[in-house]
Amino acid sequence: SQAVKRACDACHRRKVKCDGINPCRNCASAQLTCTYNAIPQKKGPKGSRAKVISELRETQRQTSLSAKVQSRLNGLSSPPCSPTLSPTPGLLASEMAKECIEFFFANMYPIMPILHRQRLEQQSMYLDQGVDTYCLITSLCAWMMFQPGMNVPGADPLLEHLPGANIASGMVLIEEAIRVRKGSDYQESPTLNSLCTSYFLFCSHYALDMHDKAWFYLREATTLAHIIGMNKEETYLQYDNIEASRRRRLYWLLFVTERAYALQRGRPLTLQASINLPTMTDDPTDPLAHQLNGYILLVNLFRPFDDVFLALWNKTRSESSASYVANLQKQLSDMLPSYMSVQDVDQRANQQWLKTLSWQLSMQNGCVPQGGQDQIPMQYPIDLSRDLMSITSQFSTNHNTDFHGTPLIAKLLDISSTLIDVLSVMPSSGDPFSMGPREHLNSLLQLLSVLRNGDHHFLPLLLNKVHDILPRLANPLLQRTPENACMQNIDIFDGFGNAGMAQPPMMDFKTEPYTPGSMQHIQDIANDSGHSNSGDDMKSPFPIVSSPAIMSPGVEYHESSFNAIPDIMS
Structure with missing residues (x-):
């Protein structure tokens, strides 16, 4: 038989013959992690193989993910990482990589079709032999840990019942990916893997509400995209269909994410619509291509939001015309078909949210309706809320409403808050039998109380605003407000949305009592409505990653109702 070029670390340490595959037969038999990290040393006397196996098992136990997680949760110092920048032996088990890849393609791929499953699984078989692949899969696994329905694969059974595991x-996997990545020169020769690693690090930090770091890794990904020419159509001619399609999809995913983050946090743009759009046929071999309709709809929804809109939104440009905003509204209206499947309802919510933002922009720039054809009437947010209620009415009868994530709820809250501001300057309907704007607001609030069984801390804040501006509507609802609605210290394991980093959002909702004398001019509504780009998560939900829910390990996961991630693409 052909000689093996190099034995794995465990076989080398045990002085036994290695077959050179990963995992090798010896490691599989001895239940050891098979790695190729050690630097070859000079030969020495053989020791007891049983003793060596025990030492290897103990070392790998101390550096395993379970051990590090238990130490972190117990407030103990973890065993030090490798003094070099090489992967930590035993930290990323092959079982974890396999299950995280499976979870990604089962639930995330339709809105993030940026990886090729067969190629990724082939690379994962040799995790420790390439920093590029190791960092990609480590960062992917880190992000999967923050998703509802995902438990720690292959972990100590005790971790399944430990809150925050x-x-x-x-967090351990994030730190590992960042540390090991320092050992590669990925900035000099970026690959698809290195761009995806940056993107997954962005997703993970966003899920942890660490938005400065999230922005850093998003900007790193867009910078790497420029370095390798992903913004130029001719660049894609050098790749096969699989590689070219994944790079094109990643470029547009970054394009959408950057715009969503710019609207949410006032960040600048770096990517432009300079290449062809992705299609469902750009990779004829993709078995999941039929699931990409929502992703393509999302790209089309965000494409009209250019530098002009962002400059107006961030108030770095003051000149705007009613026709510009009206044209944007028309583009948004024409972009989605009148009928959409349940799977694509998230994109309809995105559409209504973006329409709300453009309406706010028209108010900020004094485009007050005077009856002109190009101007957006005050009735517009009311019509949006009515349309949104017709779209989301199915949720009230959906038995899996607790799986709808933070961004969907944030969109509803954002639209509800805008509706409250409009109602504050509009007279009540004179017809007691008609469905008026206040009834639509009441329906939205009822829907918010149904999603996740009302187990989130945003709703009381919205009710507080309703109480200040529309007390007659709010009083019946406030009778059921949670007793701890105003608590400043929220349980980090509150079962909702902030990955254990929860803090009450510092919303700029009006808290002074509402009086006729304090009524705003209509031009100022958007400026004081809680929808400016000051950075609050409630103000504009992020369309591609969502803050994860901390779920009970015993919760059964229903694939059909997985909605947390589609809602920063949602």
Whole structure:
């Protein structure tokens, strides 16, 4: 038989013959992690093989993910990482990589079709032999740890019942990916893997509400995209269909994410619509291509939001015309078909949210309706809320409403808050039998109380605003407000949305009592409505990653109702 070029670390340490595959037969038999990290040393006397196996098992136990997570949750110092920048032996088990890849393609791929499953699985078989692949899969696994329905694969059974185990696991994996990545010169020769690693690090930090770091890794990904020419159509001619399609999809994913983050946090743009759009046929071999309709709809929804809109939104440009905003509204209206499947309802919510933002922009720039054809009437937010209620009415009868994530709820809250501001300057309907704007607001609030069984801390804040501006509507609802609605210290394991980093959002909702004398001019509504780009998560939900829910390990996961991630693409 052909000689093996190099034995794995465990076989080399045990002085036994290695077959050179990963995992090798000896490691599989001895239940050891098979790695190729050690630097070859000079030969020495053989020791007891049983003793060596025990030492290897103990070392790998101390450096395993379970051990590090338990130490972190117990407030103990973890065993030090490798003094070099090489991967930590035993930290990323092959079982974890396999299950995280499976979870990604089962639940995330339709809105993030940026990886090729067969190629990724082939690379994962040799995790420790390439920094590029190791960092990609480590960062992917880190992000999967923050998703509802995902438990720590292959972990100590005790971790399944330990609150925060997923969060601690994700943070350990983030730190590992960042540390090991320092050993490669990925900035000099970026690959698809290195761009995806930056993107997954962005997703993970966003899920942890660490938005400065999230922005850093998003900007790193867009910078790497420019370095390798992903913004130029001719660049894609050098790749096969699989590689070219994944790079094109990643470029447009970054394009959408950057715009969503710019609207949410006032960040600048770096990517432009300079290449062809992705299609469902750009990779004829993709078995999941039929699931990409929502992703393509999302790209089309965000494409009209250019530098002009962002300059107006961030108030770095003051001149705007009613026709510009009206044209944007028309583009948004024409972009989605009148009928959409349940799977694509998230994109309809995105559409209504973006329409709300453009309406706010028209108010900020004094485009007050005077009856002109190009101007957006005050009735517009009311019509949006009515349309949104017709879209989301199915949720009230959906038995899996607790799986709808933070961004969907944030969109509803954002639209509800805008509706409150409009109602504050509009007279009540004179017809007691008609469905008026206040009834639509009441329906939205009822829907918010149904999603996740009302187990989130945003709703009381919205009710507080309703109480200040529309007390007659709010009083019946406030009778059921949670007793701890105003608490400043929220349980980090509150079962919702902030990955254990929860803090009450500092919303700029009006808290002074409403009086006729304090009524705003209509031009100022958007400026004081809680929808400016000051950075609050409630103000504009992020369309591609969502803050994860901390779920009970016993919760059964229903694939059909997985909605947390589609809602920063949602």
